[in-house]
Amino acid sequence: MTKQAIRRALQAALCSAILAVFSAASDVSYTVSLDAPEQHRVQVQIILPPGTAARELQLPVWNALYQIRDFAQFVNWVRAKDRAGNTLLIRQANDSRWQLEGAADGAIVEYQIYVDSFGPFGAQVNSHHAFLNLAQILMYPVDARDAPLTIRFSHVPGDWRIATPLQFVSGAYSAENYDRLVDSPVEMSAFHEFGFDEAGAQYRVIIDADPTDYESDKIVANLHKIVAAATSWMNDRPFDAYTFFYHFPRGPAGGGMEHAYSTAIDLNALTIRRSLYPLNSVTSHEFFHLWNVKRIRPQTLEPVDYTKENFTRALWFSEGVTSTAEEIIQLRAGLIDEKQFLLRLSEQITELENRPAHLTQSAEESSLDAWLEGFDYYRRPERSISYYNKGELLGFMLDLAIRDASHDKASLRELFQWMNANYARRGRFFDDSNGVREAAEAVSHADLGWFFTKYVAGREEIPWNDFLRYVGLHAEQFSISVPDPGFIASRNFDGPMSVIAVTPGGEAERAGLQVGDIITEVQGKAASEEFNQQLALMNTGETISVKIRSRGPERELRWKVAGREEVSYQIRDLDKVTPEQRARRAAWLKGEAETSSGVSAK
Ligand SMILES: [Zn+2]
Secondary structure, eight states, X not given: OOHHHHHHHHHHHHHHHXXXXXTTSOOEEEEEEEEEGGGTEEEEEEXXXXXXXXXXXXXXXXXXXXXXXXXXXXXXXXXXXXXXXOBOOEEESSSSEEEEOSOTTOEEEEEEEEOBOOSTTSOEEOSSOEEEOGGGTOOEEGGGTTSOEEEEEESOOTTOEEEOSSEEETTEEEESSHHHHHTSOEEEESOEEEEEEETTEEEEEEEESOGGGOOHHHHHHHHHHHHHHHHHHHTOXXXXXXXXXXXXXXXXXXXXXXXXXXXXXXXXXXXXXXXXXXXXHHHHHHHHTTTBTTTBOBGGGOSOOTTSOOOOSOHIIIIIIHHHHHHHHHHHTTSSOHHHHHHHHHHHHHHHHTOGGGGTSOHHHHHHGGGGTTSTGGGSTTTOOOHHHHHHHHHHHHHHHHHHHTTTSOOHHHXXXXXXXXXXXXXXXXXXXXXXXXXXXXXXXXXXXXXXXIIIISOOOOOHXXXXXXXXXEEEEEEEEEEEOSEEEEESTTSOEEEEEEOTTSHHHHHTOOTTOEEEEETTEEOOTTHHHHHHTXXXXXXXXXXXXXXXXXXXXXXXXXXXXXXXXXXXEOSSOOHHHHHHHHHHHTSOOTTOOOOOOO
């Protein structure tokens, strides 16, 4: 035998040994090899069981964020072979789909992919850790997306461990189908693990961060309160185990991603050292998503189309009203008080009212346009509103409207419990805003069509005081002088802070700032998610120093901050608060609707 023949024989023997293990099962089997973590490269092997000769493999173009991100840009090469090791023809059908031939007896598809997108929506491999949003790196066989599958990780550095909500059964992690697989993030590193039990469920807390940057006992104590408040508010716990993944990088961070059995959250280390409020907020939000969006799910998001956008009118509810619940949960958990709760409400009103687009873009339109959020121009205040911001406010107002219409017999809690009973637990999806309206009317026994027509589908100004009066409050509007740095910057989720507008003729423009510049530092501090608060704390006449990166090396610009009048809102007591209003406010903030005792299915 020649050297080459020996090698071929060995290869064939090895392949049949591998196939002997897998061919018994009809499962699609993945192996992800961390061959070169420091070079951010992984190699993926997919073993396809016997089936049709011609197959197609698709790499998602989006996942998690409602934005097309074209993960195929990172695929270095793709190849395929049969069980004997003979090369099979695999060719591209378009930029994210591959066609395989001769796969009747099964096939082994291999590819190398570059993996270095940080944050909870991304997949990243480096010498410190691997955090994998699997949809970003795993192709699926188009004809077997619903088939059970297994996944293994190889070449994992010796001191790393693996954490994922996936089940580990006889040597591999398994999932019932591709959708479940990619809804399960994977962290591999020398992470720290904490945990607790609450009402019969197991909670894992995986933290990959410098231990001197956080106090685990405080975080775990808050998590305990959050899960207890949320599960009791929903009167439900549709899982036995749930995992929190946290990263606290010293650099830019900020974001959370929901999953059915876990959440991944990134926050800047300095931010959480200063206060746990941001951590509690984002955790409450992502945890509540396990119901709202993961299980209580709009029809327009199902089935997920990994090849193009799933357009939905429901993000004002799925995201925005999740933010409403985030506040309610924190209040119930004792993590914020009533003053902070009302302060947050007034800040949200101020934010919406100061965006001119609140009169030109509806909550539903903002939901449909989510896919444009990656574009700087789209995020300008005259172009768009945020479905998080308006949706959160619609959640608060809908809560008050349901309480009013039902004479305090029902509230937002009953709406969610009703949707949980009638949609989530029955495996059904709801008809976007119509489905929310159906639930609101079912629990209040009233016609709430006007609310949805005017404020959800429509662009009418929300009459805050018509809603707040029910609990003896009103939103007082006043004009305040605020520092005006002469530009607006914003970021696309955890992307860099970029300048989206510069005031014509202003000081910032004179200093040389331009639309599209990336801001790295403000006043000597890294531009993080607190960037806008940093700006708000400045005084008119003060000198601002900003470090920017654009067209050439990083440079520093300085100019004097101007002043500008802005409309601001504060939630206050009405001049005369009646005992009824006081009682309703107590029910709203401290307890629940008087007679609610669970919700039955319709
Ligand atoms: Zn969310």
